[in-house]
Structures are given as structure tokens and as C-alpha cells.
Amino acid sequence: MDSNLFLAYGLLRWPTPVVLIVLLLSSISGTDAQPRCGTYLLTSSQALHKTVNARQSTASFQIGDPLTVPAFSFRQGLRYQTTTTCRWVGEHCYIFVEDEIWKTPRITKKGIESLAVAFDQSTPIHADQGIYQTTTGIFGMPPDVDGDPRIFIVVLDIIDSVISGTFSGYYDTENQQPPISREIVYVDSNPIDLDSNLARATLAHEFQHMLHWAADPDENKWLDEGCSEYAELACGYKDTTATSASGYLQVPNLLRTSDPSLLIGSSTGISSEASWGSNGFFLPILFDQSFLLVTYIAEQYGHPAIGSLVADPENGTASVDNMLGGLEYEERFWDVWGNWISAVFLDQEEGELGFRQLDVGKVRRDTLGVPSDMQTYSLQLWGVDYFVTDGEAGVAGLSADVSSQSDLMAVIINSVEGGYTSSAITIPGGSVRRIGSYGPGHRVLAFTRTSDRSEVYSFTLSPMEGTTPAACDFDASGLVDLSDFIEFVSIFGKAANQPGYDSSMDLNGGGSVDFADFLIFASNFGTFP
Structure with missing residues (x-):
């Protein structure tokens, strides 16, 4: 022929x-x-x-x-x-x-x-x-x-x-x-x-x-x-x-x-x-992404974890959860995914935010000034956008109001004395979420889409002190109320780089969501930012 x-x-x-x-x-x-x-x-x-x-x-x-x-x-x-x-x-x-x-x-x-x-x-x-x-x-x-x-x-x-x-x-x-x-x-x-x-x-x-x-x-x-x-x-x-x-x-x-x-x-x-599923077409470029993720899992949890992933009858993220639970780790897939996003950006030689076996090159990132008016982008399912913030007007803190019809995860990387902290924040589709990172430091924002409802997401950036009423209005409703308190309580006691830590609730930037942050929140409860 x-x-x-x-x-x-x-x-x-x-x-x-x-x-x-x-x-x-x-x-x-x-x-x-x-x-x-x-x-x-x-x-x-x-x-x-x-x-x-x-x-x-x-x-x-x-x-x-x-x-x-x-x-x-x-x-x-x-x-x-x-x-x-x-x-x-x-x-x-x-x-x-x-x-x-x-x-x-x-x-x-x-x-x-x-x-x-x-x-x-x-x-x-x-x-x-x-x-x-x-x-x-x-x-x-x-x-x-x-x-x-x-x-x-x-x-x-x-x-x-x-x-x-x-x-x-x-x-x-x-x-x-x-x-x-x-x-x-x-x-x-x-x-x-x-x-x-x-x-x-x-x-x-x-x-x-x-x-x-x-x-x-x-x-x-x-x-x-x-x-x-x-x-x-x-x-x-x-x-x-x-x-x-x-x-x-x-x-x-x-x-x-x-x-x-x-x-x-x-x-x-x-x-x-551009699917990770068993039936969707797997794009060639995703070989590299999958390689980095599995390598990260192997480095953090060892070869027994990889063997457990392969042997588990569940698929994909569910098998990651089963593996972590079976090996008695507190983390679940979303914690690993958030840390991996930070590790790809930072590539530290030791710890959770880097790779030991690889010299990871520079991942694509954009620079955004602070404040920034509404930014709107399209995001591939499981893709990641990285934004380096530039100039926070002398204010020791950063806030972003984020919205999308799809489920998102926002990752905030903050430089602190002696290293970095990483905070992974889930944002349900159809909602507005005010995320933040407070205290001194230089910050990077990353966004990843985890559901297939819409590829579009939007956010604004504002310099903000964690002690202000607006920082305590986590759902950006215009009132610091019971729904914000429920969010705060769900994160209380979490420390930086621990599973579930959300820097938005670490209002004093101390590295953990503790009683000092509760006092700040309580002082702003019932106010209209």
C-alpha cells in the first residue's frame, strides 16, 4: 500500500x-x-x-x-x-x-x-x-x-x-x-x-x-x-x-x-x-509529569510504597490514599500533590519540598505585581500554573480571592528563615475562597484544577495584614461569621508543612494555627471587612 x-x-x-x-x-x-x-x-x-x-x-x-x-x-x-x-x-x-x-x-x-x-x-x-x-x-x-x-x-x-x-x-x-x-x-x-x-x-x-x-x-x-x-x-x-x-x-x-x-x-x-484516567487519551507530555510525581512518592515513602501502589486493586489517587493509609502515614493524595507542586518549583536537596535523585530544571512561571486586579486564565485538568508575586507594598502579607466552577487546589509557597513553607488549600467549584499567607517572606502561588467542570479560573491579589477583618473573612462573603469560624476550627492546631495546614488561618504568620490566631479571629468576628 x-x-x-x-x-x-x-x-x-x-x-x-x-x-x-x-x-x-x-x-x-x-x-x-x-x-x-x-x-x-x-x-x-x-x-x-x-x-x-x-x-x-x-x-x-x-x-x-x-x-x-x-x-x-x-x-x-x-x-x-x-x-x-x-x-x-x-x-x-x-x-x-x-x-x-x-x-x-x-x-x-x-x-x-x-x-x-x-x-x-x-x-x-x-x-x-x-x-x-x-x-x-x-x-x-x-x-x-x-x-x-x-x-x-x-x-x-x-x-x-x-x-x-x-x-x-x-x-x-x-x-x-x-x-x-x-x-x-x-x-x-x-x-x-x-x-x-x-x-x-x-x-x-x-x-x-x-x-x-x-x-x-x-x-x-x-x-x-x-x-x-x-x-x-x-x-x-x-x-x-x-x-x-x-x-x-x-x-x-x-x-x-x-x-x-x-x-x-x-x-x-x-x-x-489530557486525562490521567484509564480510558482518556494520555498525552505524551504527561509522561514527564507522571515521572516526577512517582519519583517524588518513591523518594518520600520508599520502594515499599511503590510496590503497594502497584498491588492495590484501586486505581490512581485512590490507590495512593490506600498506600498511605496502609503504611500508617497521616498524609493522603492531596497532601502529596500539594507538596509535589512545591517540590517541582523549589527542588530542595533535602526534605519534602524537593528531589534527591534529580536536578529539576526551572518550571515555567509568571510574575504578577501586588496588588493585581482580576486575573483570568484557562487551566488544563491536572495542569499547574505558577505565579511569583512581586512587590507587596511593604505589607507583611498577601491575600487572593479565588473562584472557579471547577474544583481547584491553591498552593502557597512562602520563604521563611531557614527554608520554605508550603500550604495546599482546596477550593470547591462554584465558590469564592480568600486565601492568604501572612508575616514576612516572598511568596509563590500555584493553582491546579482537579475536576472537569470548567477550565477557567480567576483571582485577585491584594497586600493584606493577617490581623485585619478581611483576612478573617475566608469565604469573602463580606462578613466574618459562623461559616468562617467553622473553617478556622477545622484547621486549628495544624503547623506549617503538616497535612491539612492552611496558611490562610495562620493569621500572625507564626507557622501554626494556634491560640494567638484564634484571638485575632475572635477580635474580628462579626465585623464587615
């Missing part, structure tokens, strides 16, 4: 919003995308997962044995058959190479051996254990539908798509059911050099998808992809310099690109399709 017909046919098979989004992101970046995982474009079904329980007896393979395997064409969006031959038998893997690329310059004995050694024996992080041992120790054991403990690594020339880009590898869950019934991961040979960190990183990434599917077949894509990205880091193949996750850091909110003149309307589908 003519290549143009291939392309046209492929375009017809992908949903229209997907095509629009991919084209749009290509226009934003202005460069060709790097090879990436293709697993997120393939369907995964829990019904298929049930077939794993029926173990079969399969004879092992030897070097030279032929095997016809299914493969996926990203150009056409279809599966097809290709012939391969076994070229390596290791402790934990077979390596089969597509016959049509065998004896081509890109396929070398050194390249095949490097994949085998990495999978079975050694990684940059662990000289005495390979990808198999490292990843199964974190994420759990693989499925075994064929009764053969070895994993099939198929090296082939993946049929890429002009629209969705170049793919370094993938894992297809359909291979777990008859008539295939094998554990297979696919690694590309063109343009990837098999004797490269990218090839080995791809192997770790795709193998994690297999492990994750074995434990939780309908996992949300953000957590599955985030774990696969983290598998690369855990094995030592991930970039840890300031260029790591640069795609996300440059555009943390897809509705506000690095080019302020480029307007992205809701008609592109980007607001609803």
Missing part, C-alpha cells in the same frame, strides 16, 4: 481530538518528538487479565528456533504477524529478532548481548542485578500464562506513525490470551541503537508495564506510565540532569503554552483529553 494511503488510513482510525492534540503539541514544540513508549495507545482489558490464571506448559526455546509473533502497526492502528528467530537464551529472557532485520547493520551481536546482560545481570545502579531483579523487587512479579519463566524480548523495526511519532517499544496485553499466551515486550531497532541506554531504558520501561498489568490491569495511565518512567531511573538509565522532564517543565499547563501568543481553545479537546 502507498505510504500516503497508510497515513490517511491511520488518521481515520485515531479519534479526532487525539489527532488535533498531537498536531497542536508538535506545533508548540517545533521539533520532532523523541522515541517513546507506545503502550499507552494500546487497549488493556481486565477480562484479558483473567486468562493469566490458566497456566500452560510450554517447551523452552533454543537459539535458532523460529517464532511467529503478533506486532502492532502504529501507522495503521492494526496488529499484524511477523516472523522472528531466537538469538539469545538467558536466565530470565529470550531475545527474538525479526527475520527481516537480521543481518542488517543495526542488528549486532554486541547490541543483543547488551540487552541480555542488562535484563539478566547488571544495571548502572546495581552491578549485581539486572532489570528483571531490580524491577520485580519494586513493582512485583510478572504474569506467567505460558508456564515458562523467561520473558520474550522481541527486537523489531516498529512501524511508526507520522502523526503519533516514533516509538521505542511497547507491551501489548492481548498477547497474554490465547492463541498467543506469552509474556512479550517489544524493543525498536530503528532508529534506536540496541547497544544504548535508550534501548535498555525502553526494556525496563516496557517490562514495568507487564508487571503493573499483572497486579492491576485497569490502572490509570498516569500511574502506570509514571511507574515505567521511574523503572528507568531505578535501573540507572534516566536522565537526572536539569533537562530531565523538560517537556512538562516548559508547559506545566497545556492551555498556557510557552508561546503566550498561541491560544488553545476548548474545541481542540485538550482540556478533557
